[in-house]
Amino acid sequence: MNLLIKQAHVIDPKNQVDGVFDLLIKKGSIAELKKEIKADGVEVFDAKGLHLFPGLIDMHVHFREPGFEQKETIVSGAKAALKGGFVAAVTMPNTNPPCDHQSVIDNIIRKANEVPFYIFPSATLTKERAGKELSEMADLKRAGAWAVTDDGSWVSDSLLMRRAMEYASMLNLLVISHAEDHRLTSDGVMNESVVSTKLGLKGIPDASEEIAASRDIILAELTHAPLHLTHISTKGTVELVRAAKAKKLPVTCDVTPHHISLTDEMLEHYDTNFKMMPPLRTEEDRKALVSGLKDGAIDAIATDHAPHTDEEKMAEFSDAPVGVTGLETALGVILTKLYHGKILSLSEIVMKMSMRPSEILKLPNGFGQIKVGTEANLTLVDLNHEWMVRKEEFVSKSKNSCFIGAKFKGKAVVTICRGKLWQRQS
Amino acid sequence: MTTVWKRKDLVGLKDLSANEIKLILDTAKSLQEISLRPVKKVPTLRGRTVANLFFEPSTRTRISFELAEKRLSADTINFTGSTSSTVKGETLKDTVRNIESLKVEIIVMRHPASGAPHRLAEALPVSVVNAGDGINEHPTQALLDMFTIQEKKGNLSGIKVAFIGDILHSRVARSNIWGLTKMGAKVVVCAPKTLLPPQVEALGVSATTDLDQAIKDADVINLLRIQTERQSECYFPSIREYANSYQINREVLKHAKPDVLIMHPGPVNRGIELSSEVMDGPYSVILDQVTNGLAVRMAVLYLLSGARKKVVEK
Numbered sequence: 001m002n003l004l005i006k007q008a009h010v011i012d013p014k015n016q017v018d019g020v021f022d023l024l025i026k027k028g029s030i031a032e033l034k035k036e037i038k039a040d041g042v043e044v045f046d047a048k049g050l051h052l053f054p055g056l057i058d059m060h061v062h063f064r065e066p067g068f069e070q071k072e073t074i075v076s077g078a079k080a081a082l083k084g085g086f087v088a089a090v091t092m093p094n095t096n097p098p099c100d101h102q103s104v105i106d107n108i109i110r111k112a113n114e115v116p117f118y119i120f121p122s123a124t125l126t127k128e129r130a131g132k133e134l135s136e137m138a139d140l141k142r143a144g145a146w147a148v149t150d151d152g153s154w155v156s157d158s159l160l161m162r163r164a165m166e167y168a169s170m171l172n173l174l175v176i177s178h179a180e181d182h183r184l185t186s187d188g189v190m191n192e193s194v195v196s197t198k199l200g201l202k203g204i205p206d207a208s209e210e211i212a213a214s215r216d217i218i219l220a221e222l223t224h225a226p227l228h229l230t231h232i233s234t235k236g237t238v239e240l241v242r243a244a245k246a247k248k249l250p251v252t253c254d255v256t257p258h259h260i261s262l263t264d265e266m267l268e269h270y271d272t273n274f275k276m277m278p279p280l281r282t283e284e285d286r287k288a289l290v291s292g293l294k295d296g297a298i299d300a301i302a303t304d305h306a307p308h309t310d311e312e313k314m315a316e317f318s319d320a321p322v323g324v325t326g327l328e329t330a331l332g333v334i335l336t337k338l339y340h341g342k343i344l345s346l347s348e349i350v351m352k353m354s355m356r357p358s359e360i361l362k363l364p365n366g367f368g369q370i371k372v373g374t375e376a377n378l379t380l381v382d383l384n385h386e387w388m389v390r391k392e393e394f395v396s397k398s399k400n401s402c403f404i405g406a407k408f409k410g411k412a413v414v415t416i417c418r419g420k421l422w423q424r425q426s
Numbered sequence: 427m428t429t430v431w432k433r434k435d436l437v438g439l440k441d442l443s444a445n446e447i448k449l450i451l452d453t454a455k456s457l458q459e460i461s462l463r464p465v466k467k468v469p470t471l472r473g474r475t476v477a478n479l480f481f482e483p484s485t486r487t488r489i490s491f492e493l494a495e496k497r498l499s500a501d502t503i504n505f506t507g508s509t510s511s512t513v514k515g516e517t518l519k520d521t522v523r524n525i526e527s528l529k530v531e532i533i534v535m536r537h538p539a540s541g542a543p544h545r546l547a548e549a550l551p552v553s554v555v556n557a558g559d560g561i562n563e564h565p566t567q568a569l570l571d572m573f574t575i576q577e578k579k580g581n582l583s584g585i586k587v588a589f590i591g592d593i594l595h596s597r598v599a600r601s602n603i604w605g606l607t608k609m610g611a612k613v614v615v616c617a618p619k620t621l622l623p624p625q626v627e628a629l630g631v632s633a634t635t636d637l638d639q640a641i642k643d644a645d646v647i648n649l650l651r652i653q654t655e656r657q658s659e660c661y662f663p664s665i666r667e668y669a670n671s672y673q674i675n676r677e678v679l680k681h682a683k684p685d686v687l688i689m690h691p692g693p694v695n696r697g698i699e700l701s702s703e704v705m706d707g708p709y710s711v712i713l714d715q716v717t718n719g720l721a722v723r724m725a726v727l728y729l730l731s732g733a734r735k736k737v738v739e740k
Contacts, residue, residue: 192624193624193625194624194629196623196624197623197624197625197626197628197629198628199540199541199562200540200541200559200561200562200563200600201540201560201561201562202561203624269541269544269545269548270540270541270542270544270545314517314519315517316518316537316539316542317541317542317545318538318539318540318560319539
């Protein structure tokens with residue numbers, strides 16, 4: 001593809017670029033980035049008034065294939081991601097079969113090429129995600145895995161986790177931890193707070209996350225292995241990560257758009273679209289997460305896009321599966337709450353949604369920055385586009401969003417991935 | 427100003443006003459004498475249909491509702507079953523829509539999931555009466571408890587009611603807390619720390635782990651059934667230790683007011699939360715609660731049916 005993008009406001013914190021430029025894409029690669037480019041015979045896209053970001057990267061999605069194609073497929077998930085402005089995502093391994101064998105990884109990467117979209121799959125940390133034996137990580141790495149995690153099944157065996165971290169770091173595989181002590185979660189379905197008492201729903205204490213996060217941080221110190229805590233949700237966990245960073249431990253973390261914008265008060269109507277793991281916490285936690293983003297304790301924003309069918313979410317609150325979709329709403333939430341809310345600058349938002357994910361995952365040069373000579377993976381954003389989230393407009397196979405009916409300001413209008421232009425959004 | 431009942435449903439006491447609660451209690455009072463007549467039946471709900479859907483075992487609540495419906499001359503249908511959440515099958519909403527299609531006007535439902543009746547009431551035009559949802563609410567039980575207290579003590583305002591037992595998992599306690607605090611009663615909840623809900627004081631009650639403190643000055647002691655399986659879930663070491671610390675017996679009652687009322691929503695574990703001598707003794711109004719339950723449930727059905735009629739007439 002050849003395309004000349006005229007007069008876009010480029011935000012690239014990695015290379016300290018923040019200004020209006022022309023950008024020329026030739027054969028899918030970034031050929032030039034200058035104040036003014038003249039090129040004949042090339043399609044011109046007038047981006048005046050739009051912002052150009054390095055393509056967004058989501059460190060935590062569930063594309064459900066293989067095994068749960070009724071919820072999402074790699075292709076439908078990738079399309080939802082592209083619509084939301086994302087060019088790459090880390091898929092979680094809780095598929096059926098789980099990603100504990102190279103053939104599963106191989107299949108996922110191959111299917112992503114159909115769209116086109118980049119998937120950097122995570123593989124399981126243990127065989128069958130059972131928490132008993134290490135998965136064949138070297139083999140999984142060769143097949144294309146970029147990280148290892150048992151996601152929702154936190155590895156409670158500390159010895160096994162120690163070995164997993166040592167082994168994974170030897171292979172340069174990032175260990176991602178969904179920190180949750182399942183014994184403490186017990187049969188809880190929402191945050192343990194005055195709201196759970198009022199609603200008569202069983203609560204999940206902060207300690208469920210914080211005990212697990214503490215142990216993993218201590219093991220990162222012991223093993224020197226990079227640890228990424230995903231979707232952290234409590235004030236206590238932010239403090240744990242901040243303390244770990246102060247000690248220069250190799251610990252990073254991400255937070256979801258829903259945890260930085262919503263609280264457990266939203267559960268008042270027992271709407272299962274507000275049921276997720278970790279649960280929505282209190283206003284105090286929400287504020288601590290926002291502060292963590294601001295001061296750098298929190299490195300990244302990830303959606304934890306977790307599609308479930310309407311039929312599954314129609315169940316009663318205590319019976320419904322956990323998780324909400326997020327790819328198509330993430331940028332709207334973040335720009336509305338954090339940029340227009342005057343909390344983060346655009347550079348900081350690009351750091352959280354592209355640059356840092358790329359660095360943490362050690363992705364190639366074409367990600368997390370806008371660099372001449374690399375493949376074009378870019379997101380064009382209209383900061384002032386006002387829109388409402390409508391259930392019928394989701395591209396994802398599932399519609400279980402906690403933002404249906406919400407009004408946002410700011411949207412991805414064009415996503416360019418693998419040097420190809422994804423359709424412009426209305 | 428007289429209160430008029432406008433609600434389609436009774437899902438809980440959390441959202442009711444004091445006036446609405448008073449209206450139900452006053453209505454129950456006026457319906458009480460029906461059950462004392464030789465012919466215990468009035469035609470109030472003749473031609474109307476009520477479905478009792480019990481997705482959880484229940485004896486006394488189900489029988490009480492059914493009898494209340496029959497005394498008001500409603501046609502009744504009963505469904506008792508278990509729900510298995512994870513199995514794919516008909517959703518609750520579909521089940522109820524099917525029943526609604528048979529022109530049933532009121533659904534009385536007990537369900538193991540907190541919030542189940544709230545979701546139905548919001549989604550469907552049928553009237554929903556919550557007969558117990560998970561660990562959340564059991565509004566008619568709380569109403570009959572309040573009715574009984576008012577009957578015996580003359581009023582609710584200023585009355586101190588102590589709840590002893592598994593507060594955490596008790597929908598009876600939760601509904602009573604909402605109702606009693608709105609009516610100006612003082613509520614204290616007492617349990618081992620493991621069975622007190624987090625931040626329960628925020629609901630306007632005081633909480634203690636000390637039984638003597640809870641029952642001191644109490645006008646009413648309302649006991650909650652302790653479920654023996656909680657022991658295996660680490661809530662307390664043994665039934666024996668629980669009974670030693672929290673049982674209401676003659677010895678414990680020496681510290682209580684001489685005219686204290688003993689209440690229990692049933693079924694009672696005799697010899698665990700309550701000794702037989704107290705259960706069968708003069709303080710106990712447990713059987714009055716059962717009798718009053720009938721009048722309270724008749725009142726709720728009557729008011730909901732009236733509200734429906736007004737909507738139809740419009």
